[in-house]
Amino acid sequence: MATTLARADYRTRLQTILPKLVLSPSLALILLFVYGFILFTIYLSFTDSRMLPSFGWVGFENYDKLFRLRHWSVAVSNLAIFSTLYISICIVIGLALAIFLDQKIRGEGVLRPIYLYPMALSFIVTGTAWKWLLDPGIGLENTMHLWGWDSFTFNWIKDRNNAIYTIVLAAVWQTSGFVMAMFLAGLRGIDNEMLKAAQIDGASNFQLYRRIIIPQLRPAFLSAFVILAHLSIKSYDLIIALTGGGPGRATEVPATFMYSYTFTRNQMGIGASSAVIMLMTIAAIMIPYLYAELREKD
Amino acid sequence: MAVASVETSIRTGSMTRVFLYLVLILFSLFYLLPFVVMVLNSLKPLSEITGGNMMALPEVWTVEPWISAWATAQIGIEPTGLSPYFWNSIKMVVPAVAISTMLGALNGYVLTKWRFRGDTIFFGLMLFACFIPFQIVLIPMARVLGLTGLAGSTPGLVLVHVVYGLGFTTLYFRNYYMAFPTELVRAAQIDGAGFFNIFWRILLPSSGPIIVVSVIWQFTNIWNDFLFGASFADLDSQPMTVALNNLVSSSTGVKEYNVHFAGAIIAALPTLVVYIVAGRYFVRGLMAGSVKG
Incomplete structure (x- = not known):
């Protein structure tokens, strides 16, 4: 190797450097804007930054304050409710629709894009649509009253105890079709020979799905879970558009908390520490997953 | 089907x-x-x-x-309607999609056909960057954009979207080029073709499906972005999503629901059109990448 390199002329030497040269702008961007920024935010979370970054070291004071804030614990428990329901409902609906669509359904070509199109919309658009649809004054509740069902009430979006479920509803509407597509791709990859053998042995459809098909969808379950979990932790736009975090703080989540503490309440140190907690939560889910994926492929 | x-x-x-x-x-x-x-x-x-x-x-x-x-319609303080913001979005999306796709293609090419020690670590770093919560970069980003004079401008937003889209575009192209026969690249090398020549003449002509995937993905994500637009744009560069949110949530005057709905559809139209026209190629291209990779 060394001797060939020594003998290589200018052109071939350029050819060996070129690939790394081409990669270097991207590497520089990622190292600075992702990892450098992460380190900077972690550092800020240990400082007394208020409106602007400042560098007075305060140790764990921000974290200490953060975990004592009622506002933060509301945000965390809202996120827990939201992500649990969002992930499980999306997976149930997605799997059911995928299994149903897989039964040689006529019109699959029409139904599939209908299930999928919400994914193309911005969360701001989804939020606007559902905000007025769920508004008791002009939306569903009003319609039901006009249709003669006077006792119908559906005012969750204005109700502190139930507003978080309207976020779940709109988020499920937006992404469950995408989860369906992931499961459908998994179903289409299953080998039919094994199914036929089991059918000859007299297995019912329910048994086929429970014992053979669903266990084989493990990778699809895993990717659906990882994608939904990370989407739910990041979700910000939908909440801003649908409820603005309200009524009161009823739909505040860590993403909205971070933004308001950092940019409107001038508590940058606390805002930074909340961002660090968010990153750590996502990392706990993503790193094992990515590690396993990369090892498998190499 | x-x-x-x-x-x-x-x-x-x-x-x-x-x-x-x-x-x-x-x-x-x-x-x-x-x-x-x-x-x-x-x-x-x-x-x-x-x-x-x-x-x-x-x-x-x-x-x-x-x-x-x-x-x-009244947006913020100006009665301009959504049209200027629509053009803001276009001016931001087109260069951001083009640059991130181009860089992603080159990265994918190097990572699969010119492998070197530590390339998996590099790829892992890029991949993790796809999934970070953007709240972790908001404060330093605001600072850097301010210091470089890019705050509140369209080029600033383009930079932001290129950086945080790179992970995904690299991922797509890497998975796709994994399936591309390396022997062809080696053969061309023996014939004396250089780094860019091989990319340009051999890989790029067969990259159609994955370019479609990358462009659709980036276009939808960047067009639909709200967080960066709301954090880093000013009136001259605010994208559509931010303007729509201002329109809908403005507290003054009568709530013109019909105008809100029309605005929401206008904001959704570009991504919907892309989805309707090219959605099937997206799924097909993704499959081509993942099945073979």
Whole structure:
């Protein structure tokens, strides 16, 4: 190797450097804007930054304050409710629709894009649509009253105890079709020979799905879970558009908390520490997953 | 039909089939309802919404709300409608998509055909960057954009979207080029073709499907972004999503629901059109990448 390199002329030497040269702008961007920024935010979370970054070291004071804030614990428990329901409902609906669509359904070509199109919309658009649809004054509740069902009430979006479920509803509407597509791709990859053998042995459809098909969808379950979990932790736009975090703080989540503490309440140190907690939560889910994926492929 | 689809050999009875169709149709109504409501109510005068039934067809059909949303509605303090923000979005999306796709293609090429020690670590770093919560970079990003004079400008937003889109575009191209026969590259090398020559003449011509995937993905994500737009843009560079949110949540005056709906559809139109025209290529291209990779 060394001797060939020594003998290589200018052109071939350029050819060996070129690939790394081409990669270097991207590497520089990622190292600075992702990892450098992460380190900077972690550092800020240990400082007394208020409106602007400042560098007075305060140790764990921000974290200490953060975990004592009622506002933060509301945000965390809202996120827990939201992500649990969002992930499980999306997976149930997605799997059911995928299994149903897989039964040689006529019109699959029409139904599939209908299930999928919400994914193309911005969360701001989804939020606007559902905000007025769920508004008791002009939306569903009003319609039901006009249709003669006077006792119908559906005012969750204005109700502190139930507003978080309207976020779940709109988020499920937006992404469950995408989860369906992931499961459908998994179903289409299953080998039919094994199914036929089991059918000859007299297995019912329910048994086929429970014992053979669903266990084989493990990778699809895993990717659906990882994608939904990370989407739910990041979700910000939908909440801003649908409820603005309200009524009161009823739909505040860590993403909205971070933004308001950092940019409107001038508590940058606390805002930074909340961002660090968010990153750590996502990392706990993503790193094992990515590690396993990369090892498998190499 | 998906290309590689193998139909199941599960058999179902006719009662079950009725049930299946019923559920499938109910769900399609659930997915369609919000959009249908938006379209219907964007074509009604306001009085029919506030005093009438949201699910009913318009009694008087009007395109007034659309004109208002596009050209005259009050956004923030200016009665400009959404049109200037629409162009802001276009000016931001086009270069950001082009640059991130180009860099992604080159990265994918190097990572699969010019492998070096530590390339997996590099790829892992890029991949993790796809999934970070952007809240972790907001503060330093605001600072850097401020220091470089890019704050509040379209080039600033382009930079932000290129950086945080790179992970995904690199991922797509890497997975796709993994399946591309390395022997062809080696053969061309022996014939004396250089680094860029090989990329340009051998890999790029067969990259159509994955370019489509990357462009659709980046276009939808960047067009739909709200967080970066809300954090780093000012009036001259605010994208569509931020303007729409300002329109809908402005607290002054009468709530013009019909204008809000028209505005929401205008904001959704570009991504919807891309989805309708090229959606099937997206799924196909993704499959081509993942099945072989």
